Amino acid sequence: AQTVTQSQPEMSVQEAETVTLSCTYDTSESNYYLFWYKQPPSRQMILVIRQEAYKQQNATENRFSVNFQKAAKSFSLKISDSQLGDTAMYFCAFIDNYGQNFVFGPGTRLSVLP
Amino acid sequence: EPEVTQTPSHQVTQMGQEVILRCVPISNHLYFYWYRQILGQKVEFLVSFYNNEISEKSEIFDDQFSVERPDGSNFTLKIRSTKLEDSAMYFCASSEADGYVKNIQYFGAGTRLSVL
Numbered sequence: 512a513q514t515v516t517q518s519q520p521e522m523s524v525q526e527a528e529t530v531t532l533s534c535t536y537d538t539s540e541s542n543y544y545l546f547w548y549k550q551p552p553s554r555q556m557i558l559v560i561r562q563e564a565y566k567q568q569n570a571t572e573n574r575f576s577v578n579f580q581k582a583a584k585s586f587s588l589k590i591s592d593s594q595l596g597d598t599a600m601y602f603c604a605f606i607d608n609y610g611q612n613f614v615f616g617p618g619t620r621l622s623v624l625p
Numbered sequence: 626e627p628e629v630t631q632t633p634s635h636q637v638t639q640m641g642q643e644v645i646l647r648c649v650p651i652s653n654h655l656y657f658y659w660y661r662q663i664l665g666q667k668v669e670f671l672v673s674f675y676n677n678e679i680s681e682k683s684e685i686f687d688d689q690f691s692v693e694r695p696d697g698s699n700f701t702l703k704i705r706s707t708k709l710e711d712s713a714m715y716f717c718a719s720s721e722a723d724g725y726v727k728n729i730q731y732f733g734a735g736t737r738l739s740v741l
Contacts, residue, residue: 544729546729548732554662554714555733557732558730558731558732602667604668613670613730614670615669
């Protein structure tokens with residue numbers, strides 16, 4: 512069974528600085544997808560960024576980028592120029608190539624400080 | 626931008642009562658999902674639904690739960706006899722049918738269920 516681990520329950524960062532959230536996962540699959548979802552205090556789940564395992568190039572979405580290390584099964588999220596609106600729970604998630612077994616990590620609570 | 630909508634945003638019910646949580650997935654999506662998040666815990670998969678039948682379900686999704694697509698737009702989760710431990714945020718999600726985009730799920734804002 513796939514597992515997703517986020518070793519940092521809470522993090523904080525000063526506004527405008529850069530922060531990296533860690534995620535590791537375990538799977539025997541070779542093709543799969545990884546996601547970072549953001550859950551602000553409103554508790555809506557918002558897709559931040561995704562990565563296809565067969566792509567070597569790291570995904571980037573504006574201020575958000577990932578460092579995908581397939582061999583190490585690591586998928587960290589870097590937020591550049593942090594903004595107050597980035598304050599949220601961040602969940603790393605895995606899904607296999609068949610769209611099954613969507614597994615979430617336990618989350619990292621990020622606080623952006625003014 | 627199209628979005629998944631869920632109603633109500635907050636449902637309060639008495640233990641033992643039946644509740645129906647409603648979702649309107651994105652219109653061209655064909656895969657539908659329900660997830661649960663107990664306060665302070667991670668999001669847990671409940672069930673996936675495709676072509677008018679359940680395609681996968683977790684251990685949490687026992688006989689107390691059922692899903693239905695009663696018409697062309699709604700997707701519902703019914704809890705037959707609610708228990709205190711059913712109190713949670715329930716998220717609906719949907720995804721397209723074809724290719725790798727099938728794996729990109731879009732989530733609704735959630736329904737907070739409080740069982741008293």
